[in-house]
Amino acid sequence: MAETFTIGTLGKAAGVNLETVRYYERIGLLPPAPRSEGGYRRYDGVAVKRLRFIRRGRELGFGIDEIRTLLQLADHPQQPCDAADHLAQQHLAEVEAKIADLLAMRDVLARLVGCHSTSAEHCRLLETLEQRDCCVGRD
Template identity: 65%
Template sequence: MPTTLTIGKLGQASGVNIETIRYYERNGLLPSPTRSSSGYRHYREDDVKRLRFIRRGRELGFGLEEIRSLLQLTDQPQQPCDTADQLVQKHMAEVDARIRDLQAIRAALGQLAGCQSQTAEHCRLLEALEERDCCIKSGHVPD
């Protein structure tokens, strides 16, 4: 059983795409691994951990810069962790705002859906987009 992994194996073990792994390396989220004589990357178990950490952070909606900060904290276990908590709080507020925005959009769409008109001329959606001043409050545009 090998103690090192090729990038393909690392991808399998961590659930992260190979191209994404190389991307993380370029961006300094993952340290440059050792190389074989032919230039192949060789990873260790630590890298699997680190990559999983990143993946879970992404699943929670953290940006890569935020994840970078969190990784820095794990690298220095004696550091105070209040910055981590602040990060969570801030992110949570953003998620909440995002949910509210989407719920407003959802409500507006609900009003527009189910148009019974046969032609575009009197379609509820099209009229709403053409004529109303604004359907939703938030200035934030999603997606």
């Protein structure tokens, strides 16, 4: 008989909490598990593998709908991977845009730190947030 997992052991094996398992089951990313005579969910190794796939996709920043598409492709390995590649290209572009935004934020913050003002009235950060230019650019 194949090894089965309770929801708790499944979550531990896949690195997610049990509320996440329930949520993924509720939205259809994880098929409903058969129940034991006592009414407990019993998952198999396929569920562990699928849940790890979902978790890894989420770690890479893919949304639920993208994960759903990727799971459909994984469930039908004979299909071409054009759709997966397209998703990866789109996601990469989004990540690169976020990186550019973060670098721009870093540059602004780097200019604002080290304020030696003795009062909040002339604080570089507050001036920037209020769009005042009283002391911005001053050292």
